[in-house]
Amino acid sequence: xxxxxxxxxxxxxxxxxxxxxxxxxxxxxxxxxxxxxxxxxxxxxxxxxxxxxxxxxxxxxxxxxxxxxxxxxxxxxxxxxxxxxxxxxxxxxxxxxxxxxxxxxxxxxxxxxxxxxxxxxxxxxxxxxxxxxxxxxxxxxxxxxxxxxxxxxxxxxxxxxxxxxxxxxxxxxxxxxxxxxxxxxxxxxxxxxxxxxxxxxxxxxxxxxxxxxxxxxxxxxxxxxxxxxxxxxxxxxxxxxxxxxxxxxxxxxxxxxxxxxxxxxxxxxxxxxxxxxxxxxxxxxxxxxxxxxxxxxxxxxxxxxxxxxxxxxxxxxxxxxxxxxxxxxxxxxxxxxxxxxxxxxxxxxxxxxxxxxxxxxxxxxxxxxxxxxxxxxxxxxxxxxxxxxxxxxxxxxxxxxxxxxxxxxxxxxxxxxxxxxxxxxxxxxxxxxxxxxxxxxxxxxxxxxxxxxxxxxxxxxxxxxxxxxxxxxxxxxxxxxxxxxxxxxxxxxxxxxxxxxxxxxxxxxxxxxxxxxxxxxxxxxxxxxxxxxxxxxxxxxxxxxxxx
Ligand SMILES: Nc1nc2c(c(=O)[nH]1)N[C@H]1C(S)=C(S)[C@@H](COP(=O)(O)O)O[C@H]1N2
Ligand SMILES: [Mo]
Numbered sequence: 001x002x003x004x005x006x007x008x009x010x011x012x013x014x015x016x017x018x019x020x021x022x023x024x025x026x027x028x029x030x031x032x033x034x035x036x037x038x039x040x041x042x043x044x045x046x047x048x049x050x051x052x053x054x055x056x057x058x059x060x061x062x063x064x065x066x067x068x069x070x071x072x073x074x075x076x077x078x079x080x081x082x083x084x085x086x087x088x089x090x091x092x093x094x095x096x097x098x099x100x101x102x103x104x105x106x107x108x109x110x111x112x113x114x115x116x117x118x119x120x121x122x123x124x125x126x127x128x129x130x131x132x133x134x135x136x137x138x139x140x141x142x143x144x145x146x147x148x149x150x151x152x153x154x155x156x157x158x159x160x161x162x163x164x165x166x167x168x169x170x171x172x173x174x175x176x177x178x179x180x181x182x183x184x185x186x187x188x189x190x191x192x193x194x195x196x197x198x199x200x201x202x203x204x205x206x207x208x209x210x211x212x213x214x215x216x217x218x219x220x221x222x223x224x225x226x227x228x229x230x231x232x233x234x235x236x237x238x239x240x241x242x243x244x245x246x247x248x249x250x251x252x253x254x255x256x257x258x259x260x261x262x263x264x265x266x267x268x269x270x271x272x273x274x275x276x277x278x279x280x281x282x283x284x285x286x287x288x289x290x291x292x293x294x295x296x297x298x299x300x301x302x303x304x305x306x307x308x309x310x311x312x313x314x315x316x317x318x319x320x321x322x323x324x325x326x327x328x329x330x331x332x333x334x335x336x337x338x339x340x341x342x343x344x345x346x347x348x349x350x351x352x353x354x355x356x357x358x359x360x361x362x363x364x365x366x367x368x369x370x371x372x373x374x375x376x377x378x379x380x381x382x383x384x385x386x387x388x389x390x391x392x393x394x395x396x397x398x399x400x401x402x403x404x405x406x407x408x409x410x411x412x413x414x415x416x417x418x419x420x421x422x423x424x425x426x427x428x429x430x431x432x433x434x435x436x437x438x439x440x441x442x443x444x445x446x447x448x449x450x451x452x453x454x455x456x457x458x459x460x461x462x463x464x465x466x467x468x469x470x471x472x473x474x475x476x477x478x479x480x481x482x483x484x485x486x487x488x489x490x491x492x493x494x495x496x497x498x499x500x501x502x503x504x505x506x507x508x509x510x511x512x513x514x515x516x517x518x519x520x521x522x523x524x525x526x527x528x529x530x531x532x533x534x535x536x537x538x539x540x541x542x543x544x545x546x547x548x
Contacts, residue, residue, distance in 0.1 A: 011094075013148065013196070013199060014090040014093065014094035014095075014144065015087035015088070015090045016090065016200070017090040017093070017147060017203055019083050019090065019207070020143060020202075020204070020210075021139035021140035021142075021206060022086030022089070023086075024207065024209055025131075025134070026043070026082065026132055026136070026210055027213035027217075028132055028210065029042045029111070029129060030043065030213065030214040030218070031213040031216050032217075033128035033217060034216075035220065036127055036273060037115075037122060037124040037125055038224060039125070040118070040121070040128050042114075043079075045115040045118055045125075045129075046110060047074050047075055047078055048114070049113075085103065086104070086107075088103065089101075089103040089104045089140065090143075093140050093141075094147060097144070100144070104136045107133065108129050108137075110129075111133070112125075112126040112130060112133075115128070119264065142206075143199070143202055146199045148199055223277040224274075224388070227278065227388065227392070230280065231385050236303070236332060239309040239332055241308040241309060243311050245259070245260060245330070248488060248489040249489045249490065251498045251500055253458060253498075254445070255445040255460075256444045256462075256500075257324075257498075259328060259498055260329065260330060262382065263381055263382050263387050266327040266329065266381075266390065267316065267327050269316050269325060271358075271360055271425070272360075275388045276357050276388075276410045278357055278392065278393055278410050283298070283299045284297060284298045284412070285297045285302075285377070286414070287340065287342075287343045288414075288415060288416070289353075289414075289415040289416035289417050290417060291344055291416050292343065292344035294343065295342045299394075302334060302377065305334045305338075307332050307333060307379070307380075308333065308376065309332050310330075310376065310397075311494065312329070312397050312398075312399045313464055313494065314327055314329070314397065314403055315437050315464065315466070316403050317405075317435055320532060321442075321529070321538070321540070321541050322442055323442075323537075326464070328491075328495050329382050330380075330381075331378040331397045332379055332380030332381075333377050333378035333379055333380070333397065334376060334377050335376055336352075336375045336398075337369060337375065339377070340416070345366060345370075349366055349416045350366050350367075350419055351364065351365060351417050351418055352364050352365075352414050352415065352417070353415040354396055355414075355415070356410045357411075359425075361408070361424040362408045362426075363405055363419065363423060363424035363427060363434075364398060364401065368398060368400070368401065369398070373467055374397070375396070375398040376397050376398075377411070378397045390409060391410050391411070394410070395411055396411050399466050399493075399494035400466045401466075402435035402536060404426045405424065405434060405435040419433055419434075430534060431533065432534040432535035437466045437536065438465075438537070438538055439465040440465070440517065440525065440537075440538075440541075441461060441463035441499075441515045441516060441540075442461045442463070443459065443513060444462065445459060446458075446459070446543060447543070448543050448545070449545060451546050451548060452506070452547050454506065454508050455506070456502055456503065456504050457502075457506040458501075459500065459513050461473075461500075461541075462497065463487075463496060463499055463517035464496035465493075465517065465523075466494050466496075469521075470517055470520065471522070472484060472517070472518040473485040473487060473499040473518070474515070474516050474517075474518070475501045475514065476513065476515075477513055483501065485515075486500055486501065488500075510547075511546075511547060512542050512543070513542060514542040515541055516540055526538050527540050
């Protein structure tokens with residue numbers, strides 16, 4: 001009569017330990033993702049990595065086979081592979097510790113690599129996979145220790161490699177030090193059934209906890225899903241005044257940042273651990289403080305106003321020289337000046353403290369919000385409602401000021417006040433209370449260290465001094481004189497402008513090119529290197545490349 005209990009304890013129970021541990025870890029990972037990095041759900045990132053890596057015939061076959069259910073099929077497929085590998089990890093851990101845990105850790109590494117290589121991956125992207133791996137490793141260690149004694153347990157003695165795991169054999173070997181070394185263990189023991197039930201209880205518990213965590217994560221994101229659905233169903237009103245982007249604003253040079261930044265490539269900076277989910281139906285803006293009358297504005301009221309399109313380049317004060325925390329978009333919104341006029345600020349007010357639904361605040365000089373620039377409450381970005389991470393449903397956009405003192409996303413409150421009476425989020429953390437954007441320029445082409453073919457070499461980049469404007473850009477090749485680059489057409493003084501310089505017959509060798517911009521008010525960009533704290537970096541960007 002075959003001894004099936006040997007099979008069960010030899011590898012079925014260890015496989016269950018593996019699967020339950022990985023279910024536990026995976027659930028924790030999904031919950032963590034829901035909290036810190038919704039775009040980095042381990043399942044979803046591994047799925048999208050596979051989609052990226054799959055040859056097109058495989059994609060075609062998947063679509064032919066599963067149709068619109070191809071994504072669901074992929075996720076189920078990943079789940080099945082995961083269960084199989086997890087089972088193997090359990091058996092491995094029972095026989096050759098710590099290799100089972102190592103295998104589980106490797107699954108985590110796959111998740112982390114997938115997360116880190118996704119477009120727009122943030123530094124938090126690897127956290128869910130790391131939490132999943134740590135949870136699964138600890139659970140595996142815990143469960144394998146609780147395997148019914150003697151069979152498939154670590155260090156089981158007296159088994160030849162060939163004999164390991166052979167069905168029916170596990171029942172006759174046992175660790176010398178284990179209770180099952182007792183001669184009684186050779187006969188069926190009543191305690192074994194109890195051990196097994198106890199083990200299955202722990203394993204089932206781990207799997208259930210994992211499922212609950214995954215479900216919790218899903219539930220946590222219900223608000224986000226609902227708001228995403230609302231956003232997707234919104235058609236913004238047509239602009240009463242539309243913006244034009246001249247075709248000659250875009251040089252179309254390979255490697256040069258496009259003059260309008262697509263929403264998916266737009267830098268994102270905020271303090272929000274989870275992107276706030278704000279339902280426009282419940283959104284309202286309150287304008288209060290040093291005003292003659294309080295004003296509140298609902299979403300419907302805002303959309304009923306004559307909305308204006310404007311093109312403004314946002315920049316972050318933390319942008320290093322040569323950095324990419326800057327982007328340019330066509331915004332749709334309503335002038336804040338008009339709303340302030342309704343409220344009528346008192347004469348002694350000099351600042352507006354804008355507040356986000358999540359408590360972030362920015363201090364903007366009142367005059368900047370009252371003059372004729374396109375300081376707006378924005379609802380649209382490049383022809384779409386604001387993406388959630390860029391402030392849906394409403395944010396501020398103010399030409400000429402760094403984002404931390406002006407570009408409040410998910411804005412719900414404008415308090416008219418004074419700089420000597422209130423201070424904003426970053427000011428309280430050592431940054432300047434005012435943040436006009438500094439004159440800057442950047443080289444995009446060639447890339448640092450690029451090998452360039454000898455001949456005419458194209459050098460190109462962008463320059464900006466929002467709300468002042470760029471009059472010129474100059475480049476310095478190695479240590480020669482500064483030479484004028486050619487500017488593309490500027491969209492306006494509120495946007496960056498592309499520039500290029502053709503270096504005819506560049507000699508072979510290693511070269512460094514430096515760039516500086518000249519402002520519309522005559523300021524020449526300083527070479528003095530200053531860091532980003534407290535009010536923005538200065539210094540000249542350079543690139544070194546090889547011509548051969
Ligand atoms: N609610 C909120 N709004 C915010 C911030 C924030 O942390 N929270 N960061 C500001 C900063 S520092 C910048 S640079 C811009 C960036 O806007 P973006 O993420 O749409 O590019 O948003 C600003 N608005
Ligand atoms: Mo910023």
